[in-house]
Amino acid sequence: LALGAGKAAGATVTLVPEEFPPGPIRLGDVVRILEGSIVKRLSAG
Structure with a gap:
């Protein structure tokens, strides 16, 4: 549902909330995912 939206x-x-472990989602975890996404997109051109 989240991917479709x-x-x-x-x-x-x-970012799909179900991909995170139970409990509060830390900002550092979100930042790490976003950094990886940016690097991957830049390397792809």
């Missing part, structure tokens, strides 16, 4: 909205990155 992200795709429909034209989002470049969609």
Whole structure:
């Protein structure tokens, strides 16, 4: 559902809450995922 909503909205990155362990989601975890996504996109051109 989250991926479909992200795709429909034209989002470049969609974070799916179910992919995180139970409990609070730390900002550092989100930042790490976003950094990896940026590096991957830059390396792909």
